[in-house]
Amino acid sequence: MTGRSRSMWLSWCLSGALAAGQVVAPAPLPSNDAIPRIIPVQANQPANPLEIKEEEPAPASGDKQLLMELLSGTSFGDRLDRNGIVIKGLTNGNFTASTAPKNNLPMAMNYLANQFLLEQNTLIIEKAIDASSDEFNWGFKSYTILPGSDYRFTLSNNLADSQLRMNNGLPNTYGVDPTEFYLQAYLPGLQTDVKVGRFATIIYNETIDPTGNRVVSRALTFMNNPFTNSGGLATTKLNDNWTIANGIVAGNDVFFGPAGNPAYLGGVRWDNTDKTTYLAFNTTLGSAEFNQYLRTNNQYDVFELQFSHNFSEKFNYLLDVMYSLQNGISGASIFERDGATPRGFEGNATWYGFVNYFTYTWTDSFASTFRFEVFDDNKGYRTGYEGIYTTYTLGAVWKATDGLWLRPEFRYDYNGTTAAYSGSNGLFTAAADFIIRW
Template sequence: MKVNWLVAATLTIVASIGLPLVSSAQSPSYTIADYEQPNAPPAPEPEVGAGLQPLTRSADAPAHCAACEAPAEEEEATCDPWRLFCQKECGWNITGFVNAGWTGNSVSPASGYNGPVTFNDRNEGMLNQLYLIGEKTIDRETCCWNWGGRVDVLYGTDYIFTQSNGWELTPAGTAKWNSNPYYGLAIPQLYAEVGNENNSIKVGHFYTVLGYEVVPANGNFFYSHAYTMQYGEPFTHWGVLGSYKASDEISLNYGVVNGWDALTRVQDDPGFIAGFTWTGCEDVLAFNAIFGNEPTVTGPYTDRYTHSLVYTRNFSEDWQYIFQHDFGSQVAGDRAGAGSAQWYGINQYLFYTINDCWKAGFRGEWFRDNDGVRVTGLRPSVGQPLAGSGFAGNFFEITGGLNYAPTANLTVRGEIRYDWFDGVANNGNAALPFDDGTRSDQLLFSIDLIYLF
């Protein structure tokens, strides 16, 4: 079988643990699933996109931080969201949410596409995510090894961005069970997990640890996504992913996977993930990298290296700042297949909690597609003029928004986003990335809602 090396890697890692995989002596305390990437800095909110609760020190912050904090005030009572399915203290639980929205484009392109902007890539109403989760969490507060697992199912227009070769797609990357270019089904996570207070090991299909923004809508402040997330990083992996708590401040990530977004593909090669998360009193720093063979735009598989650095700073209970830097490079990855290709960028986020119902946010981004091999049109359908096109140059975007959450179940997100491009087209029919290849900039107005159930 093409991916026998994955099985071998899994058995090697588990065997090296040297401890019996037994159930915990006590039942784990269940918490609602955190939709952030594993071991990445916390998103602007714990669960819902609005981030209604005041910003505080991370729950994983080292114990010594308590000494440098003022005496804690009595914690305010919070309301848990209503759930369609009864939530148990241990065992498997089912949760979910629905996310839908509308985007308007100031230039109203005839095709209806908002250029390379995703996930709200069309200037119309979209049912982005009907998202279901089945999960048995592991107990990370016991020395005993215990097991769990998770499966995520996504239906909606966002399915196209989370597909894997050999799973939702064929090994060559063509459509398998989804024939509609607008609505379809994806299973972005399907894994078993074992762990204890210092370890977590996932085997199967899981989200990447690189980057800051995530696929599930309720893990993000904004409706639209940064170029770094969409074009600079993988979305998911198949393989083995581990996390080891080296100290109160430092956790280490390691993994062996079948590259970017693939169960099986034309050429299966192991990719290697390594990184760390450092947690301070008011700061979190995460660095993660992946290295392995990946396909180029000309076809051959060559060495690709990508890393992501994310720094989070909580200035107060109301103000939070995030800095992200991504870098990627691939041997013989340019459009001539002769020189290396590179992409890199910087994101900055600033969030302000106004009150229990309102939160404001700002995002500014510069993303450089140095050789025009990353940013393109992603939804293959009739009338998509950017599909297959490449743009060598600088992409900039500034986004401002408000989140409103009148209840624990409902969040409404509004945003205004301005994009512009400085560079040249180097492949395909589109000369410029916006307004069906005719403009170098555009202005978007968006509103969407997230309802937990």
């Protein structure tokens, strides 16, 4: 590729990304089916034989995605290579056919019914640490949604959250979110890596990054617990079997400020010697008190247990169990599906979920997953509708190429206590999405 051709291709690629950032938001949903103002949430990496997850950044001399290939041979690209910096991105869009007329909430993140949705157009800039080195080294990561519909779920309190009220008091369909931005250092003498900034929480196995998930939609348990934490986290490898994490953060899905309050984030994980089984416990512990003055719910405690086992090279089972609580709620507004009609809530709230994943890897490029979930929002504090939800999801991922993934999914949700889905107790959806990694 000549210098002029490469420049033309690079200009076209960057122009396309910028143009995508100027998507005109569609007209707001009717008032009886609009979107709740805030649905807090997170991420950790799944134990998947196919490793359907965010990949480690490609070394400067190794495999590169489209953008780095276009930069290859330029002075800017050479400078990135010399410094071990990778620039890449992804575009994730889907269409979800649904029995609901307007939206699928509380199912998410593909929440819009019977229409195309651009969930993410994301730019990633990172310099990875080298955990195999005997010398101190440092890195950083920036993961920014610009634009995408996922932003309404991933935004942190006190960080660009005014977007949630820009559409006549409701969120626009598309927005931006600097989901992750942190510095990282590796301390070889302690076998420890330290990160400081805003980062994906260690709680739960599903992720904000769509490449980290086995199916299109997210579990309700994931959607109603933390997405990100802001603060510091140290992860130490004690030996080949044990890893611990300890950190201080500002709460859940809050970027410091008046809604922030010091909380502990930590966990412990055991892997067997041949890395076919792991057991992990993660938690965030703080005041667990509702903020009466600011009316925010970023301070709540979470306890999580993960178990994963590979029955063979092709078949993996993963169990994720989570229990969360918040106290001292007085006069809190739980918004109905119109996003504006509040219901008062008093007292203490708990919610918990059990999520099972059965994944079979058919080939190096194709895997299928059945996910079965039970989520109890017994007082309706998280979803706005009380009751026990059961969800059944069958999905697959096909890596047509390294840069193009295609995922079909069929899902059924049911709440026997409350008509949580546009006046119905049940919801059936059939979704298909694509992920372009550039």
